[in-house]
């Protein structure tokens with residue numbers, strides 16, 4: 615049985631409890647992070663810890679732990695669960711209070727929960743060799759997608775729409791432009807230029823995105839951060855997505871149309887290799 619972390623305690627998963635009044639449960643008033651574990655080490659922990667602090671501060675939510683404490687908890691959970699390949703999920707909510715739309719006062723303690731999920735073969739995923747299929751759907755999420763909240767019902771519906779269409783995921787479209795994937799950032803490659811949506815409140819500022827764009831620039835690849843349309847995407851030479859748990863994942867079909875040769879592209883494959891290599895070297 616897994617050991618999970620809840621509000622200062624390490625407990626067997628079946629003994630961990632959260633109040634029915636928790637605002638994460640009642641209002642989706644909570645934020646989260648997912649950090650990958652490879653070779654028993656955390657990938658880009660510093661990036662995830664920094665984004666967590668930003669999400670909390672945008673929602674005027676107190677941080678229950680310092681970044682140093684958070685790292686210690688992550689490492690302890692990885693060790694206790696003997697995790698070598700998988701992920702650590704972290705969630706912080708505004709805590710338990712009488713149901714009221716107004717935020718409770720400051721003495722309401724935030725809730726913090728962490729658990730691990732084993733994913734053997736994460737780095738060597740077969741999907742990375744064959745590529746994934748995506749469909750396009752309208753982006754019907756709220757307007758502050760730069761805050762990583764647990765309000766994930768629409769992305770969940772999007773994954774179900776993709777499944778019903780025989781695809782693996784969905785890219786969301788707003789005002790004629792692709793925002794991002796349901797749980798990843800979206801990219802196309804045209805010639806030798808990598809194109810991905812610019813940062814703003816319309817997308818999550820992916821930690822993997824930041825690392826991949828930095829590594830692409832260091833490898834002298836050309837990057838354009840701008841909006842792109844579905845028409846442009848379907849006409850691209852390559853497409854791919856990035857996230858903490860899929861790293862760089864090639865996209866080989868969009869709305870039923872084959873992208874490039876229909877096999878994972880060279881740029882995506884190279885970026886995946888560089889990302890895994892560099893991230894593992896820097897893992898803690």
Ligand code: PLP
Pocket residue numbers: 648794795796797798799817818819820821822823856857858859
């Ligand atoms: N965009 C959305 C909507 C996401 O949910 C995620 C990850 O969960 C990402 C992008 C990728 O972010 P990261 O690379 O930090 O995992």
